[in-house]
Amino acid sequence: MVGQKEEKHACFKGLRLRFKEDIISQLPDPLICHILYHLPLQEAVKTSVLSTRWRSLWLWVPRLELNSQDFTDLNAFVSFGNIFFNSDRASCIHKLKLTITIGEIDNDASYVSSWIDAAIKRKVQHLDLHWCGVSNFFTKPLKLYNSETLVDLKLSQVLLDDATLVYLPCLKTMHLEDNWYPNEATFEKLVSSCPVLEELNLTIHQEDTKTFRLQSRSLKKLNLVRAHFHFRSSDPGVVIDAPLLCCLSIYDYASESFIVNNLESNAKIDISLLFGSGFFDERKRSNVHSFLLGITRVMDMTLCANTFEIICRQYSELDLLPRFGYMSHLHVTSRISDLKWLPTFLDSCPNSWFCDYEKMISEEMSFPFVPQCMLSSLEYVDFKVRILGLTAEMKLIRYFIENSAILKRLTLRLVGNSARDNYTLKELLRIPRGSTNCEVVIL
Numbered sequence: 001m002v003g004q005k006e007e008k009h010a011c012f013k014g015l016r017l018r019f020k021e022d023i024i025s026q027l028p029d030p031l032i033c034h035i036l037y038h039l040p041l042q043e044a045v046k047t048s049v050l051s052t053r054w055r056s057l058w059l060w061v062p063r064l065e066l067n068s069q070d071f072t073d074l075n076a077f078v079s080f081g082n083i084f085f086n087s088d089r090a091s092c093i094h095k096l097k098l099t100i101t102i103g104e105i106d107n108d109a110s111y112v113s114s115w116i117d118a119a120i121k122r123k124v125q126h127l128d129l130h131w132c133g134v135s136n137f138f139t140k141p142l143k144l145y146n147s148e149t150l151v152d153l154k155l156s157q158v159l160l161d162d163a164t165l166v167y168l169p170c171l172k173t174m175h176l177e178d179n180w181y182p183n184e185a186t187f188e189k190l191v192s193s194c195p196v197l198e199e200l201n202l203t204i205h206q207e208d209t210k211t212f213r214l215q216s217r218s219l220k221k222l223n224l225v226r227a228h229f230h231f232r233s234s235d236p237g238v239v240i241d242a243p244l245l246c247c248l249s250i251y252d253y254a255s256e257s258f259i260v261n262n263l264e265s266n267a268k269i270d271i272s273l274l275f276g277s278g279f280f281d282e283r284k285r286s287n288v289h290s291f292l293l294g295i296t297r298v299m300d301m302t303l304c305a306n307t308f309e310i311i312c313r314q315y316s317e318l319d320l321l322p323r324f325g326y327m328s329h330l331h332v333t334s335r336i337s338d339l340k341w342l343p344t345f346l347d348s349c350p351n352s353w354f355c356d357y358e359k360m361i362s363e364e365m366s367f368p369f370v371p372q373c374m375l376s377s378l379e380y381v382d383f384k385v386r387i388l389g390l391t392a393e394m395k396l397i398r399y400f401i402e403n404s405a406i407l408k409r410l411t412l413r414l415v416g417n418s419a420r421d422n423y424t425l426k427e428l429l430r431i432p433r434g435s436t437n438c439e440v441v442i443l
Contacts, residue, residue: 067099074102078111085118093119097128113142120147125170128154145190147171155179162186166193177203181210188213206254211237220244226252235276257287260294265326268300273307280314288315296322302331305338312341321348329354336392340366346378347371353379355400366395370403378404382411389424398431407435413443 064084071077096119100109112129119127127150129142142158145166153168154175163186171194181187191197192215200219204212204226214222219242226238237257240248245263249270252258256276263269275287288310295301301324303311311321327349332342346352352373381400387393400410412428414421428440 063095064093065095065097068101069099081111081115085115093122093124095126095128096124097126099130099132101132116142116144120144120150123149125149126152128152129158130154130156131158145193160186160190163189166190168194170196172196173199175201177201178205180205180208184210184213188215191216191219194218204254209236211239213239213241215241216244217242218244221247223249224252226254228253256283258291260291263295263297265297266299267295267297269295269298270302271307272304273310275310280310285315285318289319292322296324297326298324299326300329300331301327303333305333305335308332308334308341308345309338312345313338316341316344321345324349325351327352331355336396339396340368343367343369343371346373349373351377353377355381367399374400374404374407376405379406379408380411381407381409383413386413386415387424388415389420389427394424394427397428401431401438401440402434404434404438407438409439409441411441411443 066077066081068074068077071080096115098112098115100112102109109131116127116129124147127144142155142160144153144155144160145163145168147168148170150168150171152173153171154177156175156177156179158179160179160181162182166189174191174194174197187210191200194216195218197216197218199221200214200216201223202212202214202225204224206227222240222242222245224238226236235256236254237259238252238255239259239261241261243262243264246267247269248260248263248267250258251272253272253274254276255273258273258275273291275284275291278284292311292315315321321344328351330346330349330352332355334342346355347369350372355378378400381404383397387397397410397412400407412424414424425442
């Protein structure tokens with residue numbers, strides 16, 4: 001009996017001692033690593049001093065975000081990275097983000113290639129490499145073309161190696177910003193060899209005058225940016241062939257030609273194009289013509305002021321606009337002086353039922369005719385810029401209210417000045433309605 005009491009007392013004493021110990025240390029290694037995953041890198045590394053068991057647990061964390069500016073010097077940065085990537089205990093890497101800013105004397109960054117190779121071997125899924133060096137690009141060409149696990153890839157100011165074999169079967173999202181490609185075929189192969197790629201954000205370096213050909217059977221969303229060139233030795237262009245593409249945003253003030261093939265009939269497109277510099281000659285007319293033919297199946301279109309002027313004022317004076325039979329939404333930013341061409345453009349959109357306008361520079365204007373869509377399909381008009389009550393603005397508002405046979409709602413935004421707003425409201429009341437069901441909404 002006494003022995004049983006002593007045994008029970010010893011058991012309770014052991015439990016009390018165990019509860020006094022660090023509870024987290026009782027957890028299995030995978031669970032501790034999961035906790036460390038959600039800590040900042042510096043905090044995760046600090047746990048290595050807790051005990052012998054904790055010394056290398058941070059190396060098992062499947063995430064690493066390194067910024068060279070967080071270290072005292074480049075040597076400390078490289079040493080830390082080598083410890084992580086050379087460790088035998090390092091597990092699979094879920095996410096790797098490297099931001100490297102170096103000076104001219106530190107421009108040798110060969111260690112990055114070995115880190116990337118190690119990450120790919122450890123089945124990295126999300127890879128983000130941002131290079132900020134005096135040479136503008138990461139100096140050693142990177143080979144990132146073979147990974148069975150990459151899902152998300154972001155590269156900025158990286159010099160890519162010539163692509164001979166590309167195998168990225170799981171890559172769904174790719175961000176390419178100001179990188180340098182050895183030839184046109186490298187970029188083309190990089191994109192076309194990603195069978196499940198759905199989203200691409202592409203910023204083309206301002207000194208890169210190549211023609212970029214993008215062919216993808218899976219791409220759904222593309223955002224393309226190409227600024228002005230400092231100099232130009234060739235006539236650059238862009239060719240897109242992506243039959244599943246449903247969202248396309250273009251900001252390209254450098255490409256001479258821009259061709260879109262096989263665009264989805266429900267696609268949404270945002271266009272800022274100049275079709276190169278110089279006068280509107282026969283070559284530019286031909287380039288605009290080819291571009292417009294490729295986007296006739298678009299459903300939702302946004303045009304910037306410069307592109308609207310090129311298409312409606314310069315191109316339409318020389319050639320007929322194609323019909324946009326699928327388009328239901330049109331968003332236009334335009335100078336008031338160019339809005340006189342608006343009926344010409346609307347006449348090529350027989351089924352458009354929503355128009356959204358942003359305006360610039362107030363001038364006099366007139367509208368020569370009423371397009372078919374205003375008589376049969378236009379239901380909503382929205383003015384995004386605040387109305388001052390100027391003569392040109394009221395002419396445009398009157399044009400829509402008087403001539404839109406089935407218009408349901410016209411939305412206006414006033415300036416918040418009582419005198420101007422009162423004048424605008426009085427003018428609105430004097431406009432006869434083309435549609436008895438038209439509602440004017442004031443915001």
